[in-house]
Amino acid sequence: MSKGTPSKGKRSGKKTHVICRRCGQHTYHAQHKECASCGFGATKGIRRFSWQAKRKFGFMKGRNLSKLAQKSIRGRASSAKRKHNK
Numbered sequence: 374m375s376k377g378t379p380s381k382g383k384r385s386g387k388k389t390h391v392i393c394r395r396c397g398q399h400t401y402h403a404q405h406k407e408c409a410s411c412g413f414g415a416t417k418g419i420r421r422f423s424w425q426a427k428r429k430f431g432f433m434k435g436r437n438l439s440k441l442a443q444k445s446i447r448g449r450a451s452s453a454k455r456k457h458n459k
């Protein structure tokens with residue numbers, strides 16, 4: 374198999390990265406079981422580099438919790454609606 378367009382068809386329907394449960398970013402590799410952003414699964418500490426000058430390293434800073442929050446809110450809303458209907 375070549376590296377071009379035909380082989381790219383094999384990737385359809387597969388997720389390489391999913392939402393990381395430590396940093397909340399969409400950088401957790403589903404097959405490698407490690408996060409490209411924070412190193413979850415590969416490192417004990419948070420993956421960080423000194424050349425990341427602009428990035429702040431406070432806890433919860435830079436976390437993208439919106440997607441996770443949306444999911445939980447949706448779940449609550451749907452369950453609440455069901456209860457309300459009864």
Ligand SMILES: [Zn+2]
Nearest residue numbers: 393396408411
């Ligand atoms: Zn992560």
